[in-house]
Amino acid sequence: xxxxxxxxxxxxxxxxxxxxxxxxxxxxxxxxxxxxxxxxxxxxxxxxxxxxxxxxxxxxxxxxxxxxxxxxxxxxxxxxxxxxxxxxxxxxxxxxxxxxxxxxxxxxxxxxxxxxxxxxxxxxxxxxxxxxxxxxxxxxxxxxxxxxxxxxxxxxxxxxxxxxxxxxxxxxxxxxxxxxxxxxxxxxxxxxxxxxxxxxxxxxxxxxxxxxxxxxxxxxxxxxxxxxxxxxxxxxxxxxxxxxxxxxxxxxxxxxxxxxxxxxxxxxxxxxxxxxxxxxxxxxxxxxxxxxxxxxxxxxxxxxxxxxxxxxxxxxxxxxxxxxxxxxxxxxxxxxxxxxxxxxxxxxxxxxxxxxxxxxxxxxxxxxxxxxxxxxxxxxxxxxxxxxxxxxxxxxxxxxxxxxxxxxxxxxxxxxxxxxxxxxxxxxxxxxxxxxxxxxxxxxxxxxxxxxxxxxxxxxxxxxxxxxxxxxxxxxxxxxxxxxxxxxxxxxxxxxxxxxxxxxxxxxxxxxxxxxxxxxxxxxxxxxxxxxxxxxxxxxxxxxxxxxxxxxxxxxxxxxxxxxxxxxxxxxxxxxxxxxxxxx
DNA sequence: CCAAACTGTCATACA
DNA sequence: TTTGTATGACAGTTT
Numbered sequence: 001x002x003x004x005x006x007x008x009x010x011x012x013x014x015x016x017x018x019x020x021x022x023x024x025x026x027x028x029x030x031x032x033x034x035x036x037x038x039x040x041x042x043x044x045x046x047x048x049x050x051x052x053x054x055x056x057x058x059x060x061x062x063x064x065x066x067x068x069x070x071x072x073x074x075x076x077x078x079x080x081x082x083x084x085x086x087x088x089x090x091x092x093x094x095x096x097x098x099x100x101x102x103x104x105x106x107x108x109x110x111x112x113x114x115x116x117x118x119x120x121x122x123x124x125x126x127x128x129x130x131x132x133x134x135x136x137x138x139x140x141x142x143x144x145x146x147x148x149x150x151x152x153x154x155x156x157x158x159x160x161x162x163x164x165x166x167x168x169x170x171x172x173x174x175x176x177x178x179x180x181x182x183x184x185x186x187x188x189x190x191x192x193x194x195x196x197x198x199x200x201x202x203x204x205x206x207x208x209x210x211x212x213x214x215x216x217x218x219x220x221x222x223x224x225x226x227x228x229x230x231x232x233x234x235x236x237x238x239x240x241x242x243x244x245x246x247x248x249x250x251x252x253x254x255x256x257x258x259x260x261x262x263x264x265x266x267x268x269x270x271x272x273x274x275x276x277x278x279x280x281x282x283x284x285x286x287x288x289x290x291x292x293x294x295x296x297x298x299x300x301x302x303x304x305x306x307x308x309x310x311x312x313x314x315x316x317x318x319x320x321x322x323x324x325x326x327x328x329x330x331x332x333x334x335x336x337x338x339x340x341x342x343x344x345x346x347x348x349x350x351x352x353x354x355x356x357x358x359x360x361x362x363x364x365x366x367x368x369x370x371x372x373x374x375x376x377x378x379x380x381x382x383x384x385x386x387x388x389x390x391x392x393x394x395x396x397x398x399x400x401x402x403x404x405x406x407x408x409x410x411x412x413x414x415x416x417x418x419x420x421x422x423x424x425x426x427x428x429x430x431x432x433x434x435x436x437x438x439x440x441x442x443x444x445x446x447x448x449x450x451x452x453x454x455x456x457x458x459x460x461x462x463x464x465x466x467x468x469x470x471x472x473x474x475x476x477x478x479x480x481x482x483x484x485x486x487x488x489x490x491x492x493x494x495x496x497x498x499x500x501x502x503x504x505x506x507x508x509x510x511x512x513x514x515x516x517x518x519x520x521x522x523x524x525x526x527x528x529x530x531x532x533x534x535x536x537x538x539x540x541x542x543x544x545x546x547x548x549x550x551x552x553x554x555x556x557x558x559x560x561x562x563x564x565x566x567x568x569x570x571x572x573x574x575x576x577x578x579x580x581x582x583x584x
Numbered sequence: 585c586c587a588a589a590c591t592g593t594c595a596t597a598c599a
Numbered sequence: 600t601t602t603g604t605a606t607g608a609c610a611g612t613t614t
Contacts, residue, residue, distance in 0.1 A: 424592085425592085425593095426592095447601090447602065447603090472602095472603095473592080473593065473594090475602090475603065475604080476592085476593070476594080476603095476604085476605090477591085477592060477593075478604095479603085479604055479605060479606080480591080480592070480593080480605085480606080481591085481592095482604085482605085483604090483605055483606055483607095484590090484591090484606095486605090486606095487606090
């Protein structure tokens with residue numbers, strides 16, 4: 001109802017929240033946050049490198065030139081696949097299920113690899129992440145992008161994770177060829193096979209290097225193989241050919257969507273959050289449900305947080321015996337006091353527990369619903385029944401407010417004076433008007449009982465009027481107190497929500513980095529595996545296929561087909577368009 | 585003494 | 600209509 005207005009009214013609270021948010025934004029993107037998982041993956045990479053150590057040597061030969069090639073492509077964002085003119089008509093038999101390029105691509109990988117890294121989970125999480133990150137990126141889109149592209153490395157991930165010398169190539173390739181749709185799944189499909197391969201996958205972007213082919217094919221010399229493998233125009237170096245050749249199979253897997261998403265995610269990373277804080281938050285906050293529970297439950301949770309708010313507010317007030325109970329309920333987070341919602345109000349009324357009564361402490365108010373408890377204050381009952389303290393102000397019909405200080409005369413009156421000071425104005429008025437029952441009853445009795453009580457006495461019009469005023473004011477006072485508590489609780493809940501959101505944000509960012517890392521690794525594996533498979537293929541003459549003329553394609557029936565480049569290029573182009581059209 | 589926080593009250597809207 | 604509740608605004612009180 002009045003949330004916004006309340007918040008605007010409580011500017012200090014707003015400031016608090018604002019500070020929290022600014023904190024969130026101002027905190028730089030912390031790499032330490034990712035360090036743990038980062039190191040884990042790094043170790044994995046290193047492990048792979050160690051396992052395939054011999055591959056590093058041959059890969060290193062062409063790494064420099066290769067790196068040059070791929071780095072350029074990576075930075076420009078150009079897609080590798082489309083480098084050869086397409087001529088589909090000439091080769092129709094090559095691709096059985098040409099009408100479904102995406103499936104082709106997906107199926108291409110599936111026969112080779114059966115996912116061991118739970119592709120479903122990963123992809124689903126990935127997509128979830130994406131959606132979240134998109135939202136995050138929206139917040140910081142403008143400012144963060146500048147930050148992102150002004151960073152020396154440009155790619156925070158590449159700076160974060162040091163890979164083998166030859167890996168940068170792969171990183172670039174993978175990052176720019178990434179496709180949101182099928183890539184993660186496809187890569188996952190590949191991974192098991194890669195694992196079984198003797199080749200070091202992580203460092204083998206260049207598949208068709210001489211050493212590789214020689215080891216695989218004893219029939220031909222390494223030099224011959226390279227000559228066969230790479231077409232004249234590309235034959236300058238093996239690396240040159242490898243550049244255009246590699247991306248082809250991967251190109252279909254990766255589309256612009258992935259690039260966009262990745263950049264969005266990078267933006268989100270650059271947006272920054274305190275890594276230390278995030279990790280701390282993560283430690284102390286394991287459950288992901290914290291946010292949703294809290295926020296969704298905020299209306300009703302007001303009652304729970306009421307404890308906190310009441311403790312905070314009442315603790316500041318000197319005279320709160322209720323504060324003790326309130327603060328105790330604070331720790332429990334389940335205390336029921338007042339509630340902001342009508343639903344809980346019902347509860348409240350049913351239980352007879354009426355919200356916060358700081359004045360409870362003053363007047364020992366108990367349950368408003370229980371008249372028996374109203375007599376807890378002896379002196380009040382005393383006043384009501386034996387008029388001991390009504391003497392002084394007795395003549396004050398016109399003056400509703402007899403100044404308490406004016407009553408003190410004599411030793412006995414000191415006590416009366418003290419009690420007077422403990423009384424509220426309305427109680428003074430009631431005493432002055434000789435109201436025969438306590439204000440507590442006046443205020444807290446149900447209507448029926450209240451009317452019953454009134455009927456028992458012969459009251460003047462002035463007395464009745466005062467009683468009605470006392471009742472009205474008393475109820476309104478409670479309402480005001482509850483209102484203020486509620487306002488406080490709202491603020492506290494908002495603060496808690498902010499904290500929860502910060503935790504979620506930190507967690508999601510960590511997950512994102514994790515996913516990106518595994519994605520990159522899988523891309524590398526896919527590339528090396530592709531090269532491995534392609535390099536083993538031989539034509540009818542026993543010669544290897546030229547990577548510039550042929551590419552591997554995945555058929556719908558689970559088999560892998562060798563198709564002409566032109567064909568693969570066309571399919572890759574088709575797949576590039578599809579997501580674009582979808583976006584429009 | 586001042587400022588901020590707290591508290592009670594009123595007016596008003598709403599259920 | 601009556602009764603009760605919620606809340607902004609104001610003023611008095613306390614810290």
